[in-house]
Amino acid sequence: MDRRQITNYVNFAALICYILGRILSMGVLCWIGLAIMTLSSIWTLIHWKENDKLSNYISIAFLILVGLSFIGL
DSSP states (O other), X not given: OOXXXXXXXXXXXHHHHHHHHHHTTOHHHHHHHHHHHHHHHHHHXXXXXXXXXXXXXXXXXXXXXXXXXXXXX
């Protein structure tokens, strides 16, 4: 399996955890999703030139989502 596919699956799993945490009002699941999103997004941004443009833009969007979640929106 390609490394880029792994990061896409990790981002997808983190998004599912986050959405389920918000829907079910489970703070722990929401925080786990946010932590995974943050770590995978930072890793993707560190390896910016090796990734597709779409993966880079998705990681930026996830970091914006994490920032908005910390603010409380």
